[in-house]
Amino acid sequence: MGEYRMFSSVTLDALPTGSRARIINVAAPGRWSYRLLQMGFVPGSIVEVIVNNGAGPVVVRVMGVTVSLGRGIARRILVEPLR
Amino acid sequence: MGDRGETREITVAVMGQPNVGKSTLFNILTGRNIHVANWPGVTVEKHEGWRLYRGYSIHFVDLPGIYGLSASTLEEVIARNYLLSGKPDVVLVLVDSTIPERTMYLLIEVLELFPKTIIVFTKADLAHAHGVHINPSILSHRLGVPVVMVSSVTGLGFYELLDTIVKVYEGRVGRRDVLRVDYGELEAFIDGVVEAVEGSEVSKQYPVRWVSVRLLEGDSELLEKVRACCGEDVVRKVLGIRDEVIRIFHRRPEELFALKRFNYLNNLLSKAVVRVGRLGIHRFFDKLFLNTLYGPFISLAFLLLVFIIVFTLNTGFPLNIVFESMGLSELACFLEDYSLGSLMEYAIGFLGDLVGSAVPGNQEWLHSLVVDGVIGGVGAVLAFLPLIFLVSLFLAILEDSGIAPRIAVSLHILFKRIGLSGHAVFPIVLSLGCNVPGVIATRATPSFRERLRLITTLAFIPCQARLVVVLAFASAIRGVYGLAIVLLAYLVSFTVFAIINKLLLVYDVRRGYSEEPELLLELPPVHKPLPKVVWWLTWDSTKHFLKKAGSIIFLLSIIVWFLLYYTPALEPASSPSESIGALLASVFSPLLYPLGLDSRQAWMMTFALMVGFIAKEAVIGTLSIISGEEDMATALRGVIGLNDAQIASLTLFTILYVPCLATIAVVYMESRSWKTTLAVIALMMATAYIVSVLAYLISIAFT
Numbered sequence: 207m208g209e210y211r212m213f214s215s216v217t218l219d220a221l222p223t224g225s226r227a228r229i230i231n232v233a234a235p236g237r238w239s240y241r242l243l244q245m246g247f248v249p250g251s252i253v254e255v256i257v258n259n260g261a262g263p264v265v266v267r268v269m270g271v272t273v274s275l276g277r278g279i280a281r282r283i284l285v286e287p288l289r
Numbered sequence: 290m291g292d293r294g295e296t297r298e299i300t301v302a303v304m305g306q307p308n309v310g311k312s313t314l315f316n317i318l319t320g321r322n323i324h325v326a327n328w329p330g331v332t333v334e335k336h337e338g339w340r341l342y343r344g345y346s347i348h349f350v351d352l353p354g355i356y357g358l359s360a361s362t363l364e365e366v367i368a369r370n371y372l373l374s375g376k377p378d379v380v381l382v383l384v385d386s387t388i389p390e391r392t393m394y395l396l397i398e399v400l401e402l403f404p405k406t407i408i409v410f411t412k413a414d415l416a417h418a419h420g421v422h423i424n425p426s427i428l429s430h431r432l433g434v435p436v437v438m439v440s441s442v443t444g445l446g447f448y449e450l451l452d453t454i455v456k457v458y459e460g461r462v463g464r465r466d467v468l469r470v471d472y473g474e475l476e477a478f479i480d481g482v483v484e485a486v487e488g489s490e491v492s493k494q495y496p497v498r499w500v501s502v503r504l505l506e507g508d509s510e511l512l513e514k515v516r517a518c519c520g521e522d523v524v525r526k527v528l529g530i531r532d533e534v535i536r537i538f539h540r541r542p543e544e545l546f547a548l549k550r551f552n553y554l555n556n557l558l559s560k561a562v563v564r565v566g567r568l569g570i571h572r573f574f575d576k577l578f579l580n581t582l583y584g585p586f587i588s589l590a591f592l593l594l595v596f597i598i599v600f601t602l603n604t605g606f607p608l609n610i611v612f613e614s615m616g617l618s619e620l621a622c623f624l625e626d627y628s629l630g631s632l633m634e635y636a637i638g639f640l641g642d643l644v645g646s647a648v649p650g651n652q653e654w655l656h657s658l659v660v661d662g663v664i665g666g667v668g669a670v671l672a673f674l675p676l677i678f679l680v681s682l683f684l685a686i687l688e689d690s691g692i693a694p695r696i697a698v699s700l701h702i703l704f705k706r707i708g709l710s711g712h713a714v715f716p717i718v719l720s721l722g723c724n725v726p727g728v729i730a731t732r733a734t735p736s737f738r739e740r741l742r743l744i745t746t747l748a749f750i751p752c753q754a755r756l757v758v759v760l761a762f763a764s765a766i767r768g769v770y771g772l773a774i775v776l777l778a779y780l781v782s783f784t785v786f787a788i789i790n791k792l793l794l795v796y797d798v799r800r801g802y803s804e805e806p807e808l809l810l811e812l813p814p815v816h817k818p819l820p821k822v823v824w825w826l827t828w829d830s831t832k833h834f835l836k837k838a839g840s841i842i843f844l845l846s847i848i849v850w851f852l853l854y855y856t857p858a859l860e861p862a863s864s865p866s867e868s869i870g871a872l873l874a875s876v877f878s879p880l881l882y883p884l885g886l887d888s889r890q891a892w893m894m895t896f897a898l899m900v901g902f903i904a905k906e907a908v909i910g911t912l913s914i915i916s917g918e919e920d921m922a923t924a925l926r927g928v929i930g931l932n933d934a935q936i937a938s939l940t941l942f943t944i945l946y947v948p949c950l951a952t953i954a955v956v957y958m959e960s961r962s963w964k965t966t967l968a969v970i971a972l973m974m975a976t977a978y979i980v981s982v983l984a985y986l987i988s989i990a991f992t
Contacts, residue, residue: 231540232544237361238361238808238809239361239541239543240357240359240360240361240506240543241356241359241361241362241809242809243357243543243544243547244356244357244359244394244395244547245356245391245809245811246391246394246551248544248547248548248551249540249544249548250548256572256575256576256579257575257576257579257580257581259580259581259582260581261581261702262581262699262701262702263579263698263701263702263808265575265579265698265812268391269388269390269391270387270388270390270391271388271391271811272575272811272812272813272814273809273810273811273812274579274694274698274809274810274811274812275808275809276808276809278808279808279809
């Protein structure tokens, strides 16, 4: 893709509970890519991790809505941790 | 206007993202005057309703809840094709007042396609509580689209909405043209695609700008249409423009378009929506259910609680057993006698006596038909009424309160391996008490294939009735082996359930139905369920059962009655052993020979098992009648003369062989396919047979 990272980035599944991050990119389009965009997972959106226990779904809050993501999907979302 | 008393029809499409309160509003708008069918050619439900208002007959069509208008889900394609079909006159797009920025995305996509749209803000009563203040006139002015604030709880905005529908239909308010969002640097590329498809079939069927934007987004459905009408060259050209965007901006076009739409939205709402402080959001339930360590336990405990309440109210089980073993026999009996199921049984018995005494005494066959056949059949259906009602009630409460999806998410990881999602847990837990509400509960499962797999395999979960039979049989086996066979029976059932689900999953994946269990799920805020909504959900479910399953159960009951009360010569049989059913049993009894049974033993067991088709508990009763012994141990060992190995393998056979009549009725009701229903029966028969014969051979080899 050619985009180089100027800032620290990590995938959403690695963020601990309670942390906040800004979405950089949703890598590798899959079945869910359109749905993710429609639900507000767009570059620049702020997400807040409500539950992430290392296994099982990751629960985040985005645009005021609570969403549960499978780990596979969370692994494909590149984010920049805030604070 | 309608003159000469004609009512003109306005067709209104109702759209909204999931969880915005669409179905509640739809119910109110139509006054519950609803008809349910399927969208043509697919398994997605179509809800339509009607209401007369100011000389118009308003025809409401509920479109599936969708987040946007892409081609990634069947529901979205159905919705956008309906918008383009020319059938709707007016479109309502519902927006959640408490989260307008997220839920209005759909509105933008709709307005780019359909101008005669009304924005409906739902949950207006909650907006203030969430610190959200919406100025509808500013928004309306900026978009040129009427805006109505409604509240399904308070009734706010209801007539205003109906009036606005009429006004838009009559052309007095609203947009005349579609919304044109300025996509900035992407405009040049959109023009490129427009040029590529201009003049083609596709540009005639769809608005050109709209279809070009979609093609640039990589819309699979529309790309196929272009390929079909214009050939591979045009497709390659369009995809080339798409690749150029990716090359220049390092982002896929759909990401950029989504961004631009959200920016447009934020711009729009910044003037029309004011946020005053933020309410402390209740994360309690999320922390509780969704914690990986104890979340699943809490979920299961919760479900167990619901299970105990529902089934105890219905027949006293399982609390009656608990009390019995604690020595509180009186309390146990009280629970049983005053349970809703017992009361219903009493009422049916009373009705039977009443009707029976009204039939002239000399007509034996008529008396039997009316009392045993008809009332018996009706009774079979009504016997389920308390259970179905209670289960529907609790499921509705769990669904409307927002707890259900949290339970599904917390247990998801358990079921993933066999191709089921967390939604499978309700049906499974309920099936432990009775398969009938279990099968009905599969309705909450969003994935159609998963639902079908569940419906097919749920009957393998041993229900309360089967437990009764298993316990009775086990009492005939000496010592600790009796207990072992009960545990083994459950173990085998669950293992078979898991294996067959895994096999069906593999089959589905091979066939290309590779739908993974829910991986992306919105969790609506946990809130106190609205009694009105809970009642609607409960009543709809119960009514559906009575009408659909009820008629099948009744019909099958009559048939079974006939088979057991008439001889092959079509005369009333003096005892069941002379009935047509008995004859059928002797035809099928050789199937049990591999278990080492002789013809007499085989006949008795086959007959009892055939009667077990009606209701599993009937197996015990039938064996008692045929053998003349009340006690199962004596009946099986003494009178029929079976040995341990045979009793053990027959126990396994009984727990697996066929779902009861009522379960078959609901399997048909939920799957709407005879093929599936027969497949379930065949699958269970085959499995039961193989397992029991294997068990017999194994136990022979070890003794």
